[in-house]
Amino acid sequence: DAGVIQSPRHEVTEMGQEVTLRCKPISGHDYLFWYRQTMMRGLELLIYFNNNVPIDDSGMPEDRFSAKMPNASFSTLKIQPSEPRDSAVYFCASRRGTTNTEAFFGQGTRLTVV
Amino acid sequence: AQSVTQLDSQVPVFEEAPVELRCNYSSSVSVYLFWYVQYPNQGLQLLLKYLSGSTLVKGINGFEAEFNKSQTSFHLRKPSVHISDTAEYFCAVRNSGYALNFGKGTSLLVTP
Numbered sequence: 001d002a003g004v005i006q007s008p009r010h011e012v013t014e015m016g017q018e019v020t021l022r023c024k025p026i027s028g029h030d031y032l033f034w035y036r037q038t039m040m041r042g043l044e045l046l047i048y049f050n051n052n053v054p055i056d057d058s059g060m061p062e063d064r065f066s067a068k069m070p071n072a073s074f075s076t077l078k079i080q081p082s083e084p085r086d087s088a089v090y091f092c093a094s095r096r097g098t099t100n101t102e103a104f105f106g107q108g109t110r111l112t113v114v
Numbered sequence: 115a116q117s118v119t120q121l122d123s124q125v126p127v128f129e130e131a132p133v134e135l136r137c138n139y140s141s142s143v144s145v146y147l148f149w150y151v152q153y154p155n156q157g158l159q160l161l162l163k164y165l166s167g168s169t170l171v172k173g174i175n176g177f178e179a180e181f182n183k184s185q186t187s188f189h190l191r192k193p194s195v196h197i198s199d200t201a202e203y204f205c206a207v208r209n210s211g212y213a214l215n216f217g218k219g220t221s222l223l224v225t226p
Binding site for chain 2: 050091
């Protein structure tokens, strides 16, 4: 398996623009997680899905952030409008829903909002 | 929600020296604990995990960790580090909802 695939790897956008981050989880994994990493706050869970259904979105910082999982092989994280403080590395991770399995992480998307 | 605290933000060490990266977790009935490593500009890779059973857990790249319930700790150790071990190390605990709560990370810098 190719692992968790995120795109793009890098994104530079202007403040106020819409940004869409994409994730393809590992086939057969039924949990998908979106994390954000910053120097100040470390790794924060934004939202996670189980069987394509959002389970916990309490980490989503504002209404400007939204996430969808239309099918088992694709998820998006959208920021509209983007702000400079959204600059961070965004990670997607997936796992199978049994107790003894770990989460596998993608390479991340480095977002810079100028 | 359960949480972890990584006590050291940076740990400098010489090559071939032993190292210990400290992690304490908030007490709970049962815990699932993990150590991940992040190399520059990379995603997170699992080093090892504790779910149950033996308190000494061996992972990849010669790392091991010991689960200590009385001290609520899960410290990561390696007897002899290499330059290539330079990276960011994260301790994490899984919540009942299957998401991971990460510590702030410890930057390990190995120098010749």
